[in-house]
Amino acid sequence: MKIDTSNPLWRFRGITPMAMFFFAYLYLPILVLIVLSFNENRLATIWTGFSTDWYRVALSNDDMLRAAKNSLVIAVSATVIATTAATLAALGMARQRFRGETGVAAMLVLPLLVPEIVTAIATLLFFVAIGVQLGLISVIAAHTVFCIPFAYLPIRARLDGMDPALAEAANDLYANEWQAFRRVTFPLLWPGIMSGAMLSFIISLDDFVISYFVGGAGATTLPIYIFGMIRMGITPEVNAVSALMLIISIVFVSISFLIDRIRY
Amino acid sequence: MGNLIRSKRFWLIAPAVLYIGFFMAVPLGQMAYVSILERGDYGAVNWGVFSFDAYASFLFERDLMDNLMFNTDYLQIFARSFGLSAMTMVFALVLGFPTAFYISMQPQARRNFLIFLVTIPFWTNILVRNYAWMLLLRNGGLIDNGLAWLGYESGGLDILYTPYAVSIGLTYTYLPFMVLPIYASLEKLDHRLIEAAFDLGADKWRAMTRVILPLAAPGIAAGCILVFIPCLGAYVTPELLGGGKFMMIANLIGSQFGAARNWPFGAALGFVLLAFVLLSMMIYAMKFKSLPEEKL
Numbered sequence: 094m095k096i097d098t099s100n101p102l103w104r105f106r107g108i109t110p111m112a113m114f115f116f117a118y119l120y121l122p123i124l125v126l127i128v129l130s131f132n133e134n135r136l137a138t139i140w141t142g143f144s145t146d147w148y149r150v151a152l153s154n155d156d157m158l159r160a161a162k163n164s165l166v167i168a169v170s171a172t173v174i175a176t177t178a179a180t181l182a183a184l185g186m187a188r189q190r191f192r193g194e195t196g197v198a199a200m201l202v203l204p205l206l207v208p209e210i211v212t213a214i215a216t217l218l219f220f221v222a223i224g225v226q227l228g229l230i231s232v233i234a235a236h237t238v239f240c241i242p243f244a245y246l247p248i249r250a251r252l253d254g255m256d257p258a259l260a261e262a263a264n265d266l267y268a269n270e271w272q273a274f275r276r277v278t279f280p281l282l283w284p285g286i287m288s289g290a291m292l293s294f295i296i297s298l299d300d301f302v303i304s305y306f307v308g309g310a311g312a313t314t315l316p317i318y319i320f321g322m323i324r325m326g327i328t329p330e331v332n333a334v335s336a337l338m339l340i341i342s343i344v345f346v347s348i349s350f351l352i353d354r355i356r357y
Numbered sequence: 358m359g360n361l362i363r364s365k366r367f368w369l370i371a372p373a374v375l376y377i378g379f380f381m382a383v384p385l386g387q388m389a390y391v392s393i394l395e396r397g398d399y400g401a402v403n404w405g406v407f408s409f410d411a412y413a414s415f416l417f418e419r420d421l422m423d424n425l426m427f428n429t430d431y432l433q434i435f436a437r438s439f440g441l442s443a444m445t446m447v448f449a450l451v452l453g454f455p456t457a458f459y460i461s462m463q464p465q466a467r468r469n470f471l472i473f474l475v476t477i478p479f480w481t482n483i484l485v486r487n488y489a490w491m492l493l494l495r496n497g498g499l500i501d502n503g504l505a506w507l508g509y510e511s512g513g514l515d516i517l518y519t520p521y522a523v524s525i526g527l528t529y530t531y532l533p534f535m536v537l538p539i540y541a542s543l544e545k546l547d548h549r550l551i552e553a554a555f556d557l558g559a560d561k562w563r564a565m566t567r568v569i570l571p572l573a574a575p576g577i578a579a580g581c582i583l584v585f586i587p588c589l590g591a592y593v594t595p596e597l598l599g600g601g602k603f604m605m606i607a608n609l610i611g612s613q614f615g616a617a618r619n620w621p622f623g624a625a626l627g628f629v630l631l632a633f634v635l636l637s638m639m640i641y642a643m644k645f646k647s648l649p650e651e652k653l
Contacts, residue, residue, distance in 0.1 A: 105565065106561070108459050111452065111459070112455055115455070115532075118532075122492075122493055122529070129492060178376055179373055182369060182372070185366045185367075197370060201373060206635070206638060207385065208607070210590050210607035210611060211385070211610075212384075214614055214623055215381075215624075216380065216381075218384065218387060218620065219384035221401075241376065241377060301483060302607075319488075323597060331488065338482045339485050346476075
């Protein structure tokens, strides 16, 4: 319903300044970090001049590059497995309701409900008990779990918004089930799948707590490496790496949201 | 059962559900099991040897004479966690409600953009977000220098590595979870009801407290749960902004798998935290007939 916001009756005192303060609070730290990452000074928080040197230093740090490569391998693997499983699950959950649907739906979002630290230690105990070597594989297995709901929700939302008449029309025109899926449902679902995949990718790339506990020595990811650096102290190199991570996340999420808005 | 195996739907849903079941539900069950096992001599656990030591050690410790002594260390950590989470929830509500209200008053295109702005920080790395606050809060950092420039003594901020810093960081981290559900309930709000309140002589304060707030109550409750619960399990913020000096529940759990090496105790703490989370979700679902997650 439309309201006339120019009507003074709708102006509640203090609402606008509060909202302005909110957005300033939300974005000030991000802006400060990005600005300081271009600072030439060694002291990290005192501005002396523009420079991209710290990015060069950060990007030539071999340990960090190795950690970044681990993160990438984990994120890509977890995303591919999770998005595939989530797409199938969304296709199965859509349309008619069935008995036990609530339980299945709860199971699919369970990873979002359980506190990260609990997931981390439960998974660690589980891997130790069944004798899985901690490393890249164990981290991929653990990441896939929490990537599934992040991939599932946008795919499911897109399916629910789709006109069922389109697939029915394909059937009326003698497409078999596979053809109807391949030529009608899948192309329409594609933006949802891409959007879900990008969200899982970013959520895996950014994860710290679960990787930290399940990773073991062989699977240092970029966030774990950054954690170690922060522990050592605030340096301009950390500023640069952090700003890079920040920018990558923001770019990916923006793309994901733009793709999701592609019309049916 | 035969029908189930033959149905295509079963085979579509099975991989995701079985995967989560195997790698999450089973480990959670096993964690509950480990919590009632005896602690092994060299860390780890004695499988198959039952003991309630893990739960007892929450309140009692054994002294050298093997007497049980009441110990409030862990209780203090729980109290701090609940206190900080409650404080964070209040801060988030005070900031989040006006913002959600403001957004719901904007034209449609602008609303979508503002909601997008609210969600962006959620997708960025939590370490990076907390690190950014370290840059702002530390002595000689931006806020400290700003105060010095305004004439206050420099180096006197001394806020980093205090519970205040943890609280600021927690509020920052979980703020979007407050705005989104409140916005969702305000967006659906029928504005004719507010007009009716004005027509019946209500002033703005009354319209707000008697009409708008009650109608937004489910969103506010969802927002409070979505802030309070993850806050209770926060690990990174107390570690970085509290400098590891102000442990919260998650840090205590984590330390049982590091230096302290008391897995049954860690598992018991994890189980208590999980039970608390699931319980509050259930209470919410019973009261408002849906999970808060569905509001996002």
